[in-house]
Amino acid sequence: MASGQFLDVCIVGFGAIGALYAFALHKSGQVRITAVCRSNYDALRDEGLDIDSDRFGTHSAWKPYRVVRTVEEAADRHYSYVICAFKCLPEIVTTPALLCPVLSRLKTSPSKEPTTFVLLQNGIGIEDDLLAELSNIDVPTVVLSGCCWVDTTAVDSGRKIVQHGNERLVLGYHQPPGGFKDMAEELSKRSLETLCSLLRSAEGNVEAAPDVDVARWRKVLWNASFSTLCTLTRCHVGDVLALETSRLALRDIMAEVLTVARASLPPSELREQVLADHVVDQIMEHENPRSVFRPSMLVDLDHGRPMEVEAIVGGVLRRGKAKGVATPKLDLVYAALAVVQSKLVKTR
Numbered sequence: 001m002a003s004g005q006f007l008d009v010c011i012v013g014f015g016a017i018g019a020l021y022a023f024a025l026h027k028s029g030q031v032r033i034t035a036v037c038r039s040n041y042d043a044l045r046d047e048g049l050d051i052d053s054d055r056f057g058t059h060s061a062w063k064p065y066r067v068v069r070t071v072e073e074a075a076d077r078h079y080s081y082v083i084c085a086f087k088c089l090p091e092i093v094t095t096p097a098l099l100c101p102v103l104s105r106l107k108t109s110p111s112k113e114p115t116t117f118v119l120l121q122n123g124i125g126i127e128d129d130l131l132a133e134l135s136n137i138d139v140p141t142v143v144l145s146g147c148c149w150v151d152t153t154a155v156d157s158g159r160k161i162v163q164h165g166n167e168r169l170v171l172g173y174h175q176p177p178g179g180f181k182d183m184a185e186e187l188s189k190r191s192l193e194t195l196c197s198l199l200r201s202a203e204g205n206v207e208a209a210p211d212v213d214v215a216r217w218r219k220v221l222w223n224a225s226f227s228t229l230c231t232l233t234r235c236h237v238g239d240v241l242a243l244e245t246s247r248l249a250l251r252d253i254m255a256e257v258l259t260v261a262r263a264s265l266p267p268s269e270l271r272e273q274v275l276a277d278h279v280v281d282q283i284m285e286h287e288n289p290r291s292v293f294r295p296s297m298l299v300d301l302d303h304g305r306p307m308e309v310e311a312i313v314g315g316v317l318r319r320g321k322a323k324g325v326a327t328p329k330l331d332l333v334y335a336a337l338a339v340v341q342s343k344l345v346k347t348r
């Protein structure tokens, strides 16, 4: 292990997801967390973080090992894991640009110690630009990503995080653009296992995905339909389930996403099982018609913050276009959200 008995882990984006999983990793007793905080830097440094989590318990004034203001400040050492938990907004800043100081350090590092990047973010193809950038770096690296099935929010200007109900994290590794070489896949598997076991030792409900791309498409089925319709209507989940016409729209969007998913992924038993047509029925039956849940995209709009339209909807559309799959319903959803998004980006 690096640094004697601790693994150094850097969390970039210390909001709801970043802080929740940082705390879980800290609870494992085996890591040192460097938290890159933006708007909540002063609060975190001076007062620490309050946590009210059904999964990880209630804690006050928790301080990570280090709180820093920028990625540049964080890049004074080697990290075993760099966890990205900022909103994925490539139209504002790409992931490689945001991580530039860490990547530059890796490029010039005489040590060949591996680094694993972990994307705890929604969307499709969010790993592409990072994988491309890492393919130019002569140090072993791994890219993992995670689908978070959890309802967590940063409140009190990021001084506190609240997490209700169940928490489930599905983590898996991505293939580099040219495929795996030498021992790279072994390294990815080991890195995935280590992260899963750290989170499990803190009672996190984590699963290693046999194919992370299949898991991400399964997740985006929900985000591309429920998150977008709730956002465009500014209504909670129960409201968009209440009318026959909006239920039909949810189903139609999910059917389009499934067609793109199946066209984009290589054939496998897992793909057929996880992304079969009847999954739409399962999702619709599983949602509570009385749910007052507001998806994170709607929460961003509520606060006037840019939304992950490109990562969630744009990602599906780009894959659809590449495979010649028509997506008329989702095209309309994208066009409407793009109008709102461009105003949010201009006024931020």
Ligand SMILES: NC(=O)C1=CN([C@@H]2O[C@H](COP(=O)(O)OP(=O)(O)OC[C@H]3O[C@@H](n4cnc5c(N)ncnc54)[C@H](OP(=O)(O)O)[C@@H]3O)[C@@H](O)[C@H]2O)C=CC1
Pocket: 012, 013, 014, 015, 016, 017, 018, 036, 037, 038, 039, 040, 085, 086, 087, 088, 093, 098, 120, 121, 122, 148, 149, 150, 151, 152, 153, 154, 158, 296, 308
């Ligand atoms: N919250 C949830 O329940 C779920 C979230 N997700 C996904 O998880 C990801 C993270 O979402 P979530 O935690 O909710 O988002 P939050 O908005 O709560 O947190 C994002 C954090 O990233 C920080 N940040 C953004 N850009 C930068 C930057 N350039 N440098 C440093 N910090 C930065 C923000 O700082 P600042 O305060 O200054 O803006 C904020 O603290 C998203 O992809 C989301 O879709 C997935 C499932 C559930």
Ligand SMILES: CC(C)(CO)C(=O)C(=O)O
Pocket: 122, 148, 149, 150, 151, 222, 223, 227, 294, 295, 296, 297
């Ligand atoms: C599916 C869900 C609600 C997380 O569980 C989500 O991804 C979101 O709110 O953006």
